[in-house]
Amino acid sequence: MGAVSSAALPRRGELRLPPYLPLLFPAVAFMLAMYGWPFLSSFYQSFSVAAREGALGLDNYAKAWELYRKDIAFTFAATILNTFLAGVVAVLFSVYFRLRQNRVSAILAALFKLPIFIPFVVVSQMMTSFLAPHGLLNIALAQLGLVDLERPLQLFNFAGLSFGFAWKQVPFAVLIIHGGFQMIDNSYIEAARSSGAGMLKVILRVLVPMNKSSIVAALVLVYSSIVGTFTLPYMIIGGKTPTTITVDIAHRVNYFRDFGVANALGVCSYVMVIFTAAYYLKSRIREARQEAAR
Amino acid sequence: MSELVLKDLEIRYGKVTALDRLNLSIKDGELVTLLGPSGCGKTTTLRAVSGFLAPQGGDIFIGGRRITDIPPEKRGIGLVFQNYALWPHMTVFKNLAFGLEMRKIPAEEIKRRVAAVLASVQLSEYADRLPRQLSGGQQQRIALARAIVLEPDILLLDEPLSNLDALLREQMRFEIAAIHDRLGITTMYVTHDQTEAMVISDRIVIMRKGLVMQDGPPEEIYRRPANKFVAGFMGTTSFVPGAVVGVEGERCEIETAEGLRLVGLGSGLKLGDRACAAVRPEAVLLGKRGAEEPEGRGANRFEAVVQRSNFTGELVDYQLKVGSCFLRAKEPETRKVHGCGERVELRISAERLPIVADADAEPRAV
Ligand SMILES: Nc1ncnc2c1ncn2[C@@H]1O[C@H](COP(=O)(O)OP(=O)(O)O)[C@@H](O)[C@H]1O
Numbered sequence: 031m032g033a034v035s036s037a038a039l040p041r042r043g044e045l046r047l048p049p050y051l052p053l054l055f056p057a058v059a060f061m062l063a064m065y066g067w068p069f070l071s072s073f074y075q076s077f078s079v080a081a082r083e084g085a086l087g088l089d090n091y092a093k094a095w096e097l098y099r100k101d102i103a104f105t106f107a108a109t110i111l112n113t114f115l116a117g118v119v120a121v122l123f124s125v126y127f128r129l130r131q132n133r134v135s136a137i138l139a140a141l142f143k144l145p146i147f148i149p150f151v152v153v154s155q156m157m158t159s160f161l162a163p164h165g166l167l168n169i170a171l172a173q174l175g176l177v178d179l180e181r182p183l184q185l186f187n188f189a190g191l192s193f194g195f196a197w198k199q200v201p202f203a204v205l206i207i208h209g210g211f212q213m214i215d216n217s218y219i220e221a222a223r224s225s226g227a228g229m230l231k232v233i234l235r236v237l238v239p240m241n242k243s244s245i246v247a248a249l250v251l252v253y254s255s256i257v258g259t260f261t262l263p264y265m266i267i268g269g270k271t272p273t274t275i276t277v278d279i280a281h282r283v284n285y286f287r288d289f290g291v292a293n294a295l296g297v298c299s300y301v302m303v304i305f306t307a308a309y310y311l312k313s314r315i316r317e318a319r320q321e322a323a324r
Numbered sequence: 325m326s327e328l329v330l331k332d333l334e335i336r337y338g339k340v341t342a343l344d345r346l347n348l349s350i351k352d353g354e355l356v357t358l359l360g361p362s363g364c365g366k367t368t369t370l371r372a373v374s375g376f377l378a379p380q381g382g383d384i385f386i387g388g389r390r391i392t393d394i395p396p397e398k399r400g401i402g403l404v405f406q407n408y409a410l411w412p413h414m415t416v417f418k419n420l421a422f423g424l425e426m427r428k429i430p431a432e433e434i435k436r437r438v439a440a441v442l443a444s445v446q447l448s449e450y451a452d453r454l455p456r457q458l459s460g461g462q463q464q465r466i467a468l469a470r471a472i473v474l475e476p477d478i479l480l481l482d483e484p485l486s487n488l489d490a491l492l493r494e495q496m497r498f499e500i501a502a503i504h505d506r507l508g509i510t511t512m513y514v515t516h517d518q519t520e521a522m523v524i525s526d527r528i529v530i531m532r533k534g535l536v537m538q539d540g541p542p543e544e545i546y547r548r549p550a551n552k553f554v555a556g557f558m559g560t561t562s563f564v565p566g567a568v569v570g571v572e573g574e575r576c577e578i579e580t581a582e583g584l585r586l587v588g589l590g591s592g593l594k595l596g597d598r599a600c601a602a603v604r605p606e607a608v609l610l611g612k613r614g615a616e617e618p619e620g621r622g623a624n625r626f627e628a629v630v631q632r633s634n635f636t637g638e639l640v641d642y643q644l645k646v647g648s649c650f651l652r653a654k655e656p657e658t659r660k661v662h663g664c665g666e667r668v669e670l671r672i673s674a675e676r677l678p679i680v681a682d683a684d685a686e687p688r689a690v
């Protein structure tokens with residue numbers, strides 16, 4: 031770090047490093063060690079073929095594609111759909127909490143955050159009993175005469191998975207989105223209403239566009255967390271096909287100790303996340319720039 | 325006809341009474357200012373009229389039609405906010421077009437009307453800008469344009485100029501007054517700045533703690549304040565307390581504990597009442613001691629000692645001591661500045677000296 035001491039007396043043509051660089055070192059080193067290294071190592075392993083003494087090749091990917099292409103597609107579709115679903119529901123709840131500011135909605139909003147603190151395993155356990163053929167949901171629907179218990183709703187599939195994701199992820203999305211709505215002063219809403227906009231128009235034309243950045247942030251975070259969940263799909267869908275990549279990875283590792291294919295599948299989920307993460311970071315940086323320019 | 329009438333309006337926030345049976349009417353085309361200190365209920369009144377706050381009692385009428393239960397989007401009211409509240413994701417054009425789109429007005433006509441209003445606030449070139457690309461003053465004008473493009477029956481402005489710097493604020497006062505004169509929209513204007521109220525209003529309503537203290541044209545409010553609160557609110561007033569020793573029609577004389585006698589205008593006072601003379605710095609004239617008296621009889625003349633004098637450019641601001649009272653004087657004559665400790669004679673014309681009861685302003689529901 032010799033360049034740092036000379037930063038005080040910069041000579042022409044010399045690269046000027048910021049003086050706070052040494053302060054960043056521990057953080058950067060920590061991130062590289064804890065996050066960068068495992069990522070690179072799994073990336074490397076996904077190309078290393080066990081059958082050929084660790085030589086590099088695309089065999090793992092070929093095998094993953096052959097065995098799991100349906101699951102990859104399923105994971106991708108389920109993630110997109112569930113993110114969208116959770117996003118819509120979260121926006122509706124957040125709008126409700128923003129517009130109905132009374133004690134009841136405040137209590138509801140607070141209670142609604144509780145699922146965030148419940149671990150995924152517990153959520154999954156709850157969902158398996160709640161969604162079971164003779165679980166609480168079917169019994170309740172039967173009581174209402176909506177379902178015949180002889181032929182209960184089969185929910186250990188995509189529908190049940192979506193329900194579980196929504197149950198767990200919507201509160202988290204609400205936390206972020208509602209926070210964004212809270213930042214919008216009433217005057218923006220009142221200006222729209224006195225201009226003749228009904229509630230729906232206010233929501234679609236004013237509130238949602240003004241809160242776009244937190245909605246996008248919530249969607250990105252929910253999306254990445256859904257891509258990576260294991261327990262919920264494992265307990266609700268398990269080994270049936272199609273299932274999610276995460277379940278396949280566990281299967282590969284637990285039964286075959288096949289780290290190559292597992293890592294190839296892992297890289298698939300990185301790819302799914304990386305685009306959204308990049309978009310998120312880019313919009314964050316743009317926002318920060320605009321903020322600084324103001 | 326779009327006369328605005330508030331009848332016995334009552335609004336409470338929990339246990340806090342924000343408006344206490346408020347009665348107020350604004351004639352068609354009139355610009356009325358609600359003036360009062362922070363927390364007196366001005367914004368509350370505006371929000372009740374615009375429909376965002378349901379009153380616990382009383383009624384609101386526009387043009388004779390009862391609108392108390394009509395939702396805000398159907399009231400035909402234009403709003404201008406202190407923070408402008410321009411939608412940040414819409415261009416200036418979109419901001420102005422929004423309300424017209426809500427009314428399902430054809431696109432061609434929207435274009436025409438937005439262009440006309442933008443021209444009237446001299447911001448035609450800015451149609452494609454986003455609000456954050458405009459200066460504070462420009463945003464203010466766009467906010468006003470957004471309200472008037474809808475040709476509302478009633479225009480409500482809540483401290484629209486208080487985020488602007490002093491120079492711009494002064495200029496915008498005249499602009500708002502000019503726009504009002506041109507369009508003749510019935511307008512309720514809220515401010516806590518008395519000069520702003522004086523410049524802009526046909527009529528001023530002075531409020532305090534949810535009650536109307538006085539309601540009248542600017543000059544009347546200034547010359548004949550109904551009570552000590554109003555007198556104190558209009559400008560930098562010094563109060564000289566005393567007892568009423570003479571009443572003759574509007575003219576009223578008080579005597580201070582030290583035996584100074586002041587003659588001014590007052591109403592509703594009887595002999596022996598405790599009262600105050602409300603001395604405005606701009607009503608005080610200074611002269612050399614023993615100089616000829618130009619105003620004739622009736623003028624209040626006292627000897628005073630200069631405590632401080634500040635040259636501000638357009639005038640000299642004096643702090644004077646008369647007996648044990650401190651008064652301020654603002655003299656436009658700036659060639660000769662009286663120095664500290666100098667003895668001067670001051671005169672206050674009785675016509676420019678309101679006398680008010682010394683009780684803490686008794687709340688009066690008009
Ligand atoms: N949302 C609210 N909840 C409780 N009290 C309020 C609320 N809004 C205003 N008040 C109270 O009502 C009174 C009038 O407020 P406001 O109309 O905002 O005054 P102004 O606009 O004249 O400054 C104040 O005492 C204020 O504290």
Ligand SMILES: [Mg+2]
Pocket residue numbers: 366367368
């Ligand atoms: Mg206010």
